[in-house]
Amino acid sequence: MARTSESGKCPCGGGEYATCCGRFLDQGQIAQTAEQLMRSRYTAYTLGNEAYVRATWYPRTLPDGVLVSxxxxxxxxGLDVRRHVxxxxxATVEFVARYKVGGRAHRMHEISRFLREDGRWYYVDGSFPNDA
Structure with missing residues (x-):
């Protein structure tokens, strides 16, 4: 069973979990855009769903080992999607993900690259721009 906030809101901030990322993570629907895939991957990270993160990573760039901390x-x-190109x-998706570890706040700013093959989007890799 999916873990969402008590209000049923999606961790990615895109609306209700069931109609946002839940349809990809729990119902097996296929993301139609790279932004949808990126949001669902963020949600998978928040829920500890290693299998989904692994399944949506482009096979040629998939690293060995555990992917979800x-x-x-x-x-x-929280997640802030800055642009989807x-x-x-x-496609590329630029985003900032915020998180805490041991009470200390952190942010991850990434420009992710995605590739669509056989009608499915995959995460390829990302770069981390320097923030001023």
Whole structure:
């Protein structure tokens, strides 16, 4: 069973869990855009869903080992999607994810690359721009 906030809101901030990321994580629907996939991957990280993160990573760039942190005291706080740039079967999504570890706040600013193959979007890799 999916874990959502008590209000039923999606961790990605995109609305109700069932009609937002829940349809991808729990119901097996396929994300139609790279932004939808990125949001659902963020939600999978917040819920500790290693299988979904692994299944949506492009096989040629998928790293070995555990992908979802199980660091004690880690709490995801929110997601800010800054831009989504589709270009045919490729896309980029820039976002900032906020989280806490041991009471200390952190942020991850990433520009992610996505590729669509056989009608499915996959996360390829990301870069981390320097924030001023």
């Amino acid at each position: 199980n660091e004690p005291g880690m709490k995801w706080l 589709p270009s045919g079967d490729e």
